[in-house]
Every structure is written in C-alpha cells, then in structure tokens.
Amino acid sequence: MTSRFLTGLIALGALIMVAPFVWLVIATTHTTGDIFSTPPHLLPGSAFWDNLRGLFTEHQFGAAIRNSVLVSTISTVLGVIICSSAGYAFAKFTFRGRGLLFGVILASMTLPSQVTLVPLFKIMVSAGWLNTYPALILPNLAVPFGIFLMRQSMYAVPDELIHAARVDGAGELRIFFGIVLPVMKPALSALAIFLFLGQWNDFVYPLTVLRTQDAYTIPVALASLQGVSSTDYGQLLTGTFLSVVPVLILFLFLQRQFVAGLLAGSVKQ
Structure with a gap:
C-alpha cells in the first residue's frame, strides 16, 4: 500500500511539473485569440507555422x-x-x-x-x-x-x-x-x-x-x-x-x- 501511494504521489508530482510544458507546446499551435479563449484549447491547432514564420521574418x-x-x-x-x-x-x-x-x-x-x-x-x-x-x-x-x-x-x-x-x-x-x-x-x-x-x-x-x-x-x-x-x-x-x-x-x-x-x-x- 505504501509503495502504491508513493508511486501515485510521484506520478502526480511529475504530471504537475510536465503540464506547463505540455500547455506551452499546444499554445505554440494557436493564435493569440485562441490561447486566451474560454474554455481553453487542449488540442493542437494549425497556427504553428504562421507563428514560426512571423517570428523569423518580422523579429x-x-x-x-x-x-x-x-x-x-x-x-x-x-x-x-x-x-x-x-x-x-x-x-x-x-x-x-x-x-x-x-x-x-x-x-x-x-x-x-x-x-x-x-x-x-x-x-x-x-x-x-x-x-x-x-x-x-x-x-x-x-x-x-x-x-x-x-x-x-x-x-x-x-x-x-x-x-x-x-x-x-x-x-x-x-x-x-x-x-x-x-x-x-x-x-x-x-x-x-x-x-x-x-x-x-x-x-x-x-x-x-x-x-x-x-x-x-x-x-x-x-x-x-x-x-x-x-x-x-x-x-x-x-x-x-x-x-x-x-x-x-x-x-x-x-x-x-x-x-x-x-x-x-x-x-x-
């Protein structure tokens, strides 16, 4: 029981730490409007290449x-x-x-x-x-x-x-x-x-x-x-x-x- 509890606790901690990075990856595929939409988008979008192109050409x-x-x-x-x-x-x-x-x-x-x-x-x-x-x-x-x-x-x-x-x-x-x-x-x-x-x-x-x-x-x-x-x-x-x-x-x-x-x-x- 103790082993399972510790495993679950570690898994929960890992999930909390990884979640912001996962959200960052998903956010790179959306526009500004989609990023701040309610409810938030939890699946990748189609704006990644547009964001990337603007990043390198404009800035x-x-x-x-x-x-x-x-x-x-x-x-x-x-x-x-x-x-x-x-x-x-x-x-x-x-x-x-x-x-x-x-x-x-x-x-x-x-x-x-x-x-x-x-x-x-x-x-x-x-x-x-x-x-x-x-x-x-x-x-x-x-x-x-x-x-x-x-x-x-x-x-x-x-x-x-x-x-x-x-x-x-x-x-x-x-x-x-x-x-x-x-x-x-x-x-x-x-x-x-x-x-x-x-x-x-x-x-x-x-x-x-x-x-x-x-x-x-x-x-x-x-x-x-x-x-x-x-x-x-x-x-x-x-x-x-x-x-x-x-x-x-x-x-x-x-x-x-x-x-x-x-x-x-x-x-x-």
Missing part, C-alpha cells in the same frame, strides 16, 4: 538563436577550462594566500548580479565593447560557483597519480589536460550544463550591453516581442518553446553526468 529571431548559441557555447568551453584550472590550483597546489583568495571567491557568491551591473557596463563602455560578443562572453568565464565545484571535485583525484606523472617527466599542462580532466568528466559535464544554462537564460546583463536587434540574445529578443499596446502571444510562446528545446536536449543527454558531477567530492574516503 529576426534566427539572429537571436545564432547569437545565443555562439555566446553560450564559447562561454561554456572557455568557462570550463578556466574554472577547472582554478579548481585544480586550489585543490592540488599550496601557495601563499590560497585560503584568503578562495575565501574572497566564496564571498563573491553572496553578491547579487545587480551589484556588478553598473561597473561592468562602465568597463564595456571604456573598452568599446558594447553590442559585441566579448561584452557577453568575458564577464562570465570565471564563475565563483564553478571554481568551488571544481575545487571540491578535484579532491577526488589521487595525489599519488599526479606525483607519479611528475616523476615520469610530464609537465603540468600535460598532467592537467591528459590525466586530471579525463578523470573529471562527470564534474565537467555538470559544470558545462551550469555555465550553459546561466549564459543561455541571462537577460538583465545582455539587455544592458546590447543595442541593436541583430545582436540580441534569445531572452532579450523574447522581451522585445512584448509590445506596449498589444502582444502576439502565439509568436512569443513559439519563441519560448524554441528556447527551451536545446536546453532540454542537453540535459537529457547529460543528466547522469550532471548528477554524478554534483555529488563528486561530497563524500570523503
């Missing part, structure tokens, strides 16, 4: 997808390298001020992003990087949580393995890229998902530094679809659906590594 949504893919991919690759390098240094090297520096990194995690918004904007203005890819990519490479995650995960790499590689004559770069990183695949996958999601969903900062529609990322482009007097919710929800699909696919492929990576280093032997 340059293809450019927004391109910008988000490029910025998120480059930020993720470079961010993984930088955060894992910093985590490796904090976990496996002893140097003066290590504890203090790591404490500063942890303390920076308590700061809301709005605190750094104005300083970052001024830096980008001074560098002449407004409305460019570097303005979106560079501030999101050394993420404090990513450094913390990789530092904790690096403790799982045996020190003896690193010492043996040094005795064999391997350099630090070869040890890091050839020995340490292959062992850290679950943690790297978790970090990659975390960084990709953070960049893909970021809205306030890109809105601050971007100036033209052809440079918009997906969140900014979706916000621009909301008009002052009227909004085409069919196109808006279609764009929202397109923004969710890549993230959903990425998580489905890497969900095991994501969970394993978050748990890495949580239990000391």
